[in-house]
Amino acid sequence: xxxxxAFICDLDVFFSKYAKDNNHxxxxxHSIIPxxxxxxxxxxxxxxxxxxxxxxxxxxxFVDLFDWGTNLFYFSKKTIGPRxxxxxxxxxxxxxxxxxxxxxxxxxxxxxxNNKLALMIEALLFVLMMICIIIYAxxxxxxxxxxxxxLYFHLSKHFxxxxxxxx
Numbered sequence: 001x002x003x004x005x006a007f008i009c010d011l012d013v014f015f016s017k018y019a020k021d022n023n024h025x026x027x028x029x030h031s032i033i034p035x036x037x038x039x040x041x042x043x044x045x046x047x048x049x050x051x052x053x054x055x056x057x058x059x060x061x062f063v064d065l066f067d068w069g070t071n072l073f074y075f076s077k078k079t080i081g082p083r084x085x086x087x088x089x090x091x092x093x094x095x096x097x098x099x100x101x102x103x104x105x106x107x108x109x110x111x112x113x114n115n116k117l118a119l120m121i122e123a124l125l126f127v128l129m130m131i132c133i134i135i136y137a138x139x140x141x142x143x144x145x146x147x148x149x150x151l152y153f154h155l156s157k158h159f160x161x162x163x164x165x166x167x
Contacts, residue, residue, distance in 0.1 A: 003143055005053035006060050007150060009034065020077060022104075025064060031074035032061060067118070068108065085111045085118070106161045113158055 012019075012029040020026040028034070035058035042050030064070045069081030083091065085108075090097050098104045112118055126147070133141055 001049055002052045002056055003140075003146065005038065006056040007146075009057060009060055010150075020071075023068075023079070025068060025070040026077070026079060027071070028074045030061060030064060030070045032058060032072055033074055035061060067112070085115060101165060102167075103161055103164055106165050109158055109161050110165075 009029045010024075012027045013024045015027060016022050016024040018027070024030065035054045037054075038057055039051055039054030042048070042052075042054055061070055061072065065072065065081035067081075067083070067085050069079040069083045071078065072080050098107050101107050129147070130144070133143065
């Protein structure tokens, strides 16, 4: 449950068309509201796993602030965060940059997958995750299959966009 809550909010990608600017991070699932609800429910029912699930959900949202930003407080309808993968120039003239691609998602996808630092951090976090699972919870090593399923989803989307842009 704790591991599942760390990535469940990314399933909102299937509802992007309902979000502001078609950005799934502008949905309520990418705000702190769900994590607060889960933590409060965990405290109310004295369920430590639910409390930890709320914190892992919050940690996911917090990490998402740094790359493209997220709608942290939801009701403000404003994406906030440092947005480390996009320059001020690109942010100010985003429609101009998006127009260079057949699919607008390609701009964001290529910015991420062409960023060596981001890929190194991803690899480092994977290694750290594996070390922690092996040392502290060896019985949960099958969880890595969930990770690879998510990785497959992201990479298949990336290669689909790459193919689309080349055609």
